Amino acid sequence: MKKLSYLLILCILISSCTSQKNTEDFINATSGRYLFNANEVLEIYFEEAEMHAKWRGNDNIELLKVSDSSFYMKELNEKMIFVSNPTMHIELAPKTEHDGIIYRFDKMAKGEKTPDEYFKAKEYEKALTGYLNIQLKDSLNPTIKERTLNKLGYNYLRNKEYDNAIEIFNINKALYPKSSNVYDALGDGYLAKKDTTNAIVYYQKTLAINPENSNAKKAYKKLTAE
Known part of the structure:
Protein backbone atom coordinates (compact mmCIF):
# COMPACT_ATOMS: atom_id res chain seq x y z
CA MET A 1 0.00 0.00 0.00
CA LYS A 2 2.88 2.36 0.86
CA LYS A 3 4.59 1.54 -2.44
CA LEU A 4 1.39 2.32 -4.37
CA SER A 5 0.93 5.65 -2.56
CA TYR A 6 4.55 6.54 -3.20
CA LEU A 7 4.19 5.73 -6.91
CA LEU A 8 1.08 7.86 -7.24
CA ILE A 9 2.70 10.80 -5.44
CA LEU A 10 5.85 10.45 -7.54
CA CYS A 11 3.86 10.41 -10.78
CA ILE A 12 1.87 13.48 -9.72
CA LEU A 13 5.05 15.38 -8.78
CA ILE A 14 6.75 14.47 -12.03
CA SER A 15 3.71 15.25 -14.16
CA SER A 16 3.28 18.63 -12.49
CA CYS A 17 6.67 19.58 -13.95
CA THR A 18 6.03 17.90 -17.30
CA SER A 19 3.82 19.28 -20.04
CA GLN A 20 1.03 16.84 -20.85
CA LYS A 21 1.18 17.92 -24.50
CA ASN A 22 2.94 15.67 -27.03
CA THR A 23 4.71 16.39 -30.29
CA GLU A 24 3.08 15.70 -33.65
CA ASP A 25 5.75 13.13 -34.52
CA PHE A 26 5.15 11.26 -31.26
CA ILE A 27 1.38 11.36 -31.76
CA ASN A 28 1.69 9.96 -35.28
CA ALA A 29 4.10 7.24 -34.16
CA THR A 30 2.15 6.03 -31.15
CA SER A 31 -1.52 6.46 -32.10
CA GLY A 32 -3.20 3.15 -32.83
CA ARG A 33 -4.15 -0.22 -31.45
CA TYR A 34 -1.85 -2.43 -29.38
CA LEU A 35 -2.33 -6.12 -28.72
CA PHE A 36 -2.87 -6.20 -24.95
CA ASN A 37 -3.17 -9.98 -24.96
CA ALA A 38 -3.91 -12.65 -27.55
CA ASN A 39 -7.50 -11.48 -28.07
CA GLU A 40 -7.72 -8.01 -26.51
CA VAL A 41 -6.77 -4.51 -27.65
CA LEU A 42 -5.54 -1.34 -25.94
CA GLU A 43 -6.08 1.68 -28.18
CA ILE A 44 -4.04 4.88 -27.87
CA TYR A 45 -5.38 8.19 -29.17
CA PHE A 46 -4.87 11.90 -28.51
CA GLU A 47 -7.13 14.85 -27.73
CA GLU A 48 -5.55 18.29 -27.94
CA ALA A 49 -2.15 16.56 -28.03
CA GLU A 50 -2.78 14.77 -24.71
CA MET A 51 -2.72 10.97 -24.56
CA HIS A 52 -5.86 8.92 -23.93
CA ALA A 53 -6.67 5.21 -24.15
CA LYS A 54 -9.60 2.91 -24.86
CA TRP A 55 -9.55 -0.32 -22.88
CA ARG A 56 -12.13 -2.81 -21.60
CA GLY A 57 -15.18 -0.68 -22.31
CA ASN A 58 -13.71 2.60 -21.08
CA ASP A 59 -13.28 4.88 -24.10
CA ASN A 60 -11.77 7.88 -22.36
CA ILE A 61 -8.88 6.91 -20.10
CA GLU A 62 -6.49 9.79 -19.46
CA LEU A 63 -2.83 8.84 -19.19
CA LEU A 64 -0.47 10.83 -17.00
CA LYS A 65 2.68 11.90 -18.83
CA VAL A 66 5.80 11.11 -16.81
CA SER A 67 8.42 11.74 -19.50
CA ASP A 68 8.52 12.14 -23.28
CA SER A 69 8.05 8.41 -23.78
CA SER A 70 6.48 7.14 -20.54
CA PHE A 71 2.95 7.49 -19.19
CA TYR A 72 1.16 6.31 -16.08
CA MET A 73 -2.17 4.50 -16.51
CA LYS A 74 -4.13 4.43 -13.26
CA GLU A 75 -6.48 1.68 -14.46
CA LEU A 76 -3.49 -0.66 -14.83
CA ASN A 77 -1.45 0.87 -12.01
CA GLU A 78 1.46 0.67 -14.45
CA LYS A 79 3.90 3.03 -16.12
CA MET A 80 3.87 2.39 -19.86
CA ILE A 81 6.96 3.10 -21.94
CA PHE A 82 6.63 3.62 -25.70
CA VAL A 83 9.54 2.04 -27.57
CA SER A 84 10.05 2.59 -31.28
CA ASN A 85 12.75 -0.02 -31.96
CA PRO A 86 12.68 -2.45 -33.63
CA THR A 87 9.01 -1.56 -34.19
CA MET A 88 6.64 0.56 -32.11
CA HIS A 89 5.46 -1.21 -28.97
CA ILE A 90 4.63 -0.58 -25.32
CA GLU A 91 6.62 -2.03 -22.44
CA LEU A 92 5.59 -1.86 -18.81
CA ALA A 93 8.21 -0.33 -16.56
CA PRO A 94 9.86 -3.04 -14.42
CA LYS A 95 8.62 -3.42 -10.85
CA THR A 96 8.73 -6.03 -8.10
CA GLU A 97 5.24 -7.38 -8.82
CA HIS A 98 6.30 -8.38 -12.34
CA ASP A 99 8.68 -10.97 -10.91
CA GLY A 100 11.21 -10.33 -13.67
CA ILE A 101 8.70 -10.75 -16.52
CA ILE A 102 8.87 -8.18 -19.34
CA TYR A 103 5.38 -7.17 -20.47
CA ARG A 104 5.26 -5.99 -24.08
CA PHE A 105 2.29 -4.92 -26.21
CA ASP A 106 2.96 -4.76 -29.96
CA LYS A 107 1.32 -2.15 -32.16
CA MET A 108 -1.13 -3.72 -34.58
CA ALA A 109 -1.01 -3.10 -38.33
CA LYS A 110 -3.67 -0.89 -39.85
CA GLY A 111 -6.82 -2.96 -40.38
CA GLU A 112 -5.52 -5.85 -38.27
CA LYS A 113 -8.06 -7.39 -35.90
CA THR A 114 -8.09 -9.87 -33.05
Missing part, protein backbone atom coordinates in the same frame (compact mmCIF):
# COMPACT_ATOMS: atom_id res chain seq x y z
CA PRO A 115 -9.61 -13.32 -33.73
CA ASP A 116 -12.71 -12.27 -31.80
CA GLU A 117 -13.07 -9.09 -33.87
CA TYR A 118 -12.67 -11.05 -37.10
CA PHE A 119 -15.36 -13.45 -35.92
CA LYS A 120 -17.81 -10.67 -35.03
CA ALA A 121 -17.18 -9.17 -38.47
CA LYS A 122 -18.08 -12.59 -39.92
CA GLU A 123 -14.57 -12.98 -41.35
CA TYR A 124 -14.55 -16.55 -40.17
CA GLU A 125 -11.46 -17.78 -42.04
CA LYS A 126 -9.34 -14.96 -40.62
CA ALA A 127 -10.79 -15.67 -37.16
CA LEU A 128 -9.80 -19.33 -37.51
CA THR A 129 -6.28 -18.39 -38.60
CA GLY A 130 -6.01 -16.08 -35.60
CA TYR A 131 -7.11 -18.74 -33.14
CA LEU A 132 -4.74 -21.30 -34.68
CA ASN A 133 -1.87 -18.81 -34.36
CA ILE A 134 -2.69 -18.34 -30.68
CA GLN A 135 -2.59 -22.10 -30.20
CA LEU A 136 0.74 -22.30 -32.03
CA LYS A 137 2.29 -19.69 -29.73
CA ASP A 138 0.63 -20.80 -26.49
CA SER A 139 -1.44 -23.97 -26.44
CA LEU A 140 -2.58 -23.24 -22.86
CA ASN A 141 -3.87 -19.75 -23.61
CA PRO A 142 -7.29 -19.37 -21.90
CA THR A 143 -8.69 -17.68 -25.02
CA ILE A 144 -8.65 -20.98 -26.89
CA LYS A 145 -9.85 -23.34 -24.18
CA GLU A 146 -12.11 -25.96 -25.70
CA ARG A 147 -14.70 -25.49 -22.96
CA THR A 148 -14.70 -21.70 -23.37
CA LEU A 149 -15.33 -21.86 -27.12
CA ASN A 150 -17.92 -24.60 -26.65
CA LYS A 151 -19.80 -22.45 -24.13
CA LEU A 152 -19.70 -19.50 -26.53
CA GLY A 153 -21.15 -21.67 -29.30
CA TYR A 154 -24.05 -22.84 -27.14
CA ASN A 155 -24.76 -19.24 -26.16
CA TYR A 156 -25.18 -18.51 -29.86
CA LEU A 157 -27.49 -21.51 -30.16
CA ARG A 158 -29.67 -20.26 -27.31
CA ASN A 159 -29.93 -16.92 -29.10
CA LYS A 160 -30.85 -18.73 -32.34
CA GLU A 161 -27.68 -17.46 -34.04
CA TYR A 162 -27.16 -20.80 -35.70
CA ASP A 163 -24.52 -19.81 -38.25
CA ASN A 164 -22.34 -18.18 -35.59
CA ALA A 165 -22.72 -21.25 -33.38
CA ILE A 166 -21.67 -23.59 -36.18
CA GLU A 167 -18.71 -21.40 -37.09
CA ILE A 168 -17.39 -21.27 -33.52
CA PHE A 169 -17.89 -25.03 -33.21
CA ASN A 170 -15.89 -25.43 -36.46
CA ILE A 171 -13.08 -23.36 -34.98
CA ASN A 172 -13.14 -25.60 -31.90
CA LYS A 173 -12.99 -28.64 -34.19
CA ALA A 174 -9.92 -27.24 -35.95
CA LEU A 175 -8.23 -26.59 -32.61
CA TYR A 176 -9.17 -29.94 -31.03
CA PRO A 177 -9.74 -32.46 -33.86
CA LYS A 178 -9.40 -35.47 -31.55
CA SER A 179 -12.12 -34.39 -29.12
CA SER A 180 -15.50 -36.08 -29.47
CA ASN A 181 -17.26 -33.11 -27.86
CA VAL A 182 -16.45 -30.69 -30.69
CA TYR A 183 -18.20 -33.00 -33.19
CA ASP A 184 -21.12 -33.51 -30.81
CA ALA A 185 -21.52 -29.73 -30.55
CA LEU A 186 -21.53 -29.45 -34.34
CA GLY A 187 -24.22 -32.10 -34.44
CA ASP A 188 -26.29 -30.03 -32.03
CA GLY A 189 -25.64 -26.90 -34.09
CA TYR A 190 -26.82 -28.45 -37.33
CA LEU A 191 -29.77 -30.09 -35.59
CA ALA A 192 -30.87 -26.71 -34.21
CA LYS A 193 -30.60 -25.32 -37.74
CA LYS A 194 -32.78 -28.24 -38.92
CA ASP A 195 -29.98 -29.57 -41.13
CA THR A 196 -30.46 -33.21 -40.16
CA THR A 197 -28.08 -34.53 -42.84
CA ASN A 198 -25.06 -32.75 -41.34
CA ALA A 199 -26.31 -33.39 -37.82
CA ILE A 200 -26.19 -37.15 -38.48
CA VAL A 201 -22.71 -36.85 -40.01
CA TYR A 202 -21.30 -35.12 -36.92
CA TYR A 203 -23.04 -37.38 -34.43
CA GLN A 204 -21.46 -40.30 -36.32
CA LYS A 205 -18.05 -38.65 -36.04
CA THR A 206 -18.65 -38.15 -32.32
CA LEU A 207 -19.48 -41.79 -31.77
CA ALA A 208 -16.50 -42.91 -33.85
CA ILE A 209 -14.25 -41.20 -31.32
CA ASN A 210 -16.33 -41.90 -28.22
CA PRO A 211 -19.05 -44.55 -28.60
CA GLU A 212 -20.28 -43.77 -25.07
CA ASN A 213 -21.19 -40.13 -25.76
CA SER A 214 -24.77 -40.23 -24.46
CA ASN A 215 -25.99 -37.06 -26.20
CA ALA A 216 -24.75 -38.20 -29.60
CA LYS A 217 -26.09 -41.74 -29.10
CA LYS A 218 -29.55 -40.47 -28.23
CA ALA A 219 -29.68 -37.89 -31.02
CA TYR A 220 -28.28 -40.25 -33.66
CA LYS A 221 -30.72 -42.99 -32.74
CA LYS A 222 -33.65 -40.61 -32.92
CA LEU A 223 -32.60 -39.09 -36.26
CA THR A 224 -31.89 -42.40 -37.99
CA ALA A 225 -35.13 -43.95 -36.74
CA GLU A 226 -37.24 -41.28 -38.42
